[in-house]
Amino acid sequence: MCGVIGMVAHEPVNQDLYEGLTVLQHRGQDAAGIITYDNGQVSLRKSNGLVRDVFRTRHMMRLTGNMGIGHVRYPTAGCESSAEAQPFYVNSPFGISLAHNGNLTNTEALQEELFRTDRRHINTNSDSEILLNVFAHELGERDTFNLTPEDLFAAVGAVHERCHGAYSAVAMINGYGILAFRDPFGIRPLCFGERRTEAGREYLVASESVAMDMLGFELIREVAPGEAVFIDMAGELHTRQCQEKAIHSPCIFEYVYLSRPDSIVDGVAVHKARLRMGERLAAKMARVWPDHDVDVIIPIPDTSRTVAMQLAYQLGVESREGFIKNRYVGRTFIMPGQKARKKSVRQKLNPIPLEFEGKSVMLVDDSVVRGTTSQQLVQLARESGARRVYLASAAPPVRYPNVYGIDMPAPEELIAYGRDEAEITRAIGADWMIYQDLDDLKAAVGDGNPAIERFDCSCFDGDYVTGDVSTAYLQDLSEARSDEAKEQSRNDEDLEVVDVHNHA
Numbered sequence: 001m002c003g004v005i006g007m008v009a010h011e012p013v014n015q016d017l018y019e020g021l022t023v024l025q026h027r028g029q030d031a032a033g034i035i036t037y038d039n040g041q042v043s044l045r046k047s048n049g050l051v052r053d054v055f056r057t058r059h060m061m062r063l064t065g066n067m068g069i070g071h072v073r074y075p076t077a078g079c080e081s082s083a084e085a086q087p088f089y090v091n092s093p094f095g096i097s098l099a100h101n102g103n104l105t106n107t108e109a110l111q112e113e114l115f116r117t118d119r120r121h122i123n124t125n126s127d128s129e130i131l132l133n134v135f136a137h138e139l140g141e142r143d144t145f146n147l148t149p150e151d152l153f154a155a156v157g158a159v160h161e162r163c164h165g166a167y168s169a170v171a172m173i174n175g176y177g178i179l180a181f182r183d184p185f186g187i188r189p190l191c192f193g194e195r196r197t198e199a200g201r202e203y204l205v206a207s208e209s210v211a212m213d214m215l216g217f218e219l220i221r222e223v224a225p226g227e228a229v230f231i232d233m234a235g236e237l238h239t240r241q242c243q244e245k246a247i248h249s250p251c252i253f254e255y256v257y258l259s260r261p262d263s264i265v266d267g268v269a270v271h272k273a274r275l276r277m278g279e280r281l282a283a284k285m286a287r288v289w290p291d292h293d294v295d296v297i298i299p300i301p302d303t304s305r306t307v308a309m310q311l312a313y314q315l316g317v318e319s320r321e322g323f324i325k326n327r328y329v330g331r332t333f334i335m336p337g338q339k340a341r342k343k344s345v346r347q348k349l350n351p352i353p354l355e356f357e358g359k360s361v362m363l364v365d366d367s368v369v370r371g372t373t374s375q376q377l378v379q380l381a382r383e384s385g386a387r388r389v390y391l392a393s394a395a396p397p398v399r400y401p402n403v404y405g406i407d408m409p410a411p412e413e414l415i416a417y418g419r420d421e422a423e424i425t426r427a428i429g430a431d432w433m434i435y436q437d438l439d440d441l442k443a444a445v446g447d448g449n450p451a452i453e454r455f456d457c458s459c460f461d462g463d464y465v466t467g468d469v470s471t472a473y474l475q476d477l478s479e480a481r482s483d484e485a486k487e488q489s490r491n492d493e494d495l496e497v498v499d500v501h502n503h504a
């Protein structure tokens with residue numbers, strides 16, 4: 001779940017793209033990049049790090065032009081090298097750059113095709129570089145110098161035929177405009193909006209609507225699954241459905257954890273969906289443990305706050321902030337490597353003992369994935385004097401890998417893998433645990449937009465909506481991207497690769 005952004009304006013876009021990326025930072029903390037187009041030339045700055053660290057004044061000054069795209073990265077393929085930071089760029093045809101959120105599931109076959117049939121060289125292990133090259137090849141096949149929106153839409157149609165998996169992408173075509181497209185299942189979010197200025201309309205495409213709010217754009221709507229949206233350099237908007245077949249199946253984990261609560265994703269206000277998760281969890285609690293002895297409900301900051309607040313309200317139990325979050329530590333789940341994640345949980349959250357002393361506390365988290373967070377916090381709650389420690393999760397047990405842009409590739413690393421709820425509770429060290437039921441989670445989100453017929457819930461139920469994910473694929477993924485394998489490649493690689501287009 002990276003963050004992507006693209007903009008066509010009547011004034012330089014560098015500052016807006018930068019600010020847009022800072023509000024999408026929660027979607028990727030590993031690397032950031034912006035590429036802009038100005039009068040026949042592109043300027044690119046990308047590197048590892050947070051947005052505020054990657055872009056210095058000297059970079060911003062070079063990112064000139066009224067059109068550009070940007071990316072914040074959370075790697076789910078390839079490695080963490082700066083060479084795989086995005087946007088990626090190819091110079092033929094026209095000069096195309098691309099920023100991608102999601103993960104392709106047929107990269108190996110595509111790489112082979114690109115080499116053997118399309119005669120294209122792929123320089124990294126990133127699936128996003130493959131997506132860009134497939135698109136570039138298909139656009140090159142249109143055999144035209146005066147590119148029209150029709151040509152672009154035909155190329156996107158061909159991408160849909162060839163690429164499998166999840167992709168919400170923004171591409172910039174030099175001298176022509178910005179193109180946004182979303183896979184036919186619409187797994188990752190992508191929306192667009194407009195801003196009226198005296199010089200005319202300006203358009204923004206972004207992973208989440210929060211970027212629209214921040215930059216003074218009005219949300220028009222989501223890019224539909226399989227649809228492409230093109231904004232030409234004159235500021236004209238063109239849209240086209242490029243593949244009709246699939247059922248819209250947004251990833252339900254966007255609502256649980258990935259997206260910001262102040263975003264509207266596929267017509268569902270994330271904040272409201274989380275409130276409903278709290279309500280549904282309270283109803284389950286009333287069913288399974290009506291005479292509970294919970295004295296106080298304590299959220300595990302940050303994301304679970306909304307759920308915890310509503311759960312407490314519905315149960316008529318007091319809710320208190322018992323853990324203080326260090327505002328300078330980012331999200332721990334999307335950090336690379338278990339060692340870093342474990343250490344950062346403790347650096348990030350510190351208990352206030354007087355909220356725990358002698359009490360029966362219920363800690364609430366949005367999700368329990370590897371259990372890194374909850375194991376440590378249950379222990380901290382005990383050390384802080386809690387009499388009993390319960391844990392509530394707004395999502396069901398995570399038992400299956402994700403292949404669509406969340407880096408949970410190895411089932412053995414998931415705390416719920418091969419364990420029933422009693423065993424998970426023991427592994428976490430809690431006295432009792434309650435998980436949201438999957439049907440309740442689906443209803444909590446689905447109530448926000450009844451038009452969504454189905455969600456991708458694969459990490460909860462093992463049902464992969466694209467239908468192409470085999471056991472062998474999952475086995476290979478687990479071997480290639482387990483924590484152990486990544487640790488090994490981290491030692492092997494020089495992460496300081498300088499991309500050919502990188503400004504120093």
Ligand SMILES: O=P(O)(O)OC[C@H]1O[C@H](OP(=O)(O)OP(=O)(O)O)[C@H](O)[C@@H]1O
Nearest residue numbers: 302303331332333368369370371372373
């Ligand atoms: O079981 P785990 O593997 O620990 O993963 C789940 C935890 O990770 C996330 O928090 P994170 O610190 O990433 O971000 P947040 O501040 O938005 O809650 C999520 O909100 C859970 O707290």
Ligand SMILES: NC(=O)CC[C@H](N)C(=O)O
Nearest residue numbers: 001002075076077101102
């Ligand atoms: N989380 C994502 O969307 C990742 C995008 C892409 N697969 C990468 O690894 O860079």
Ligand SMILES: [Mg+2]
Nearest residue numbers: 300301302303
């Ligand atoms: Mg959290």
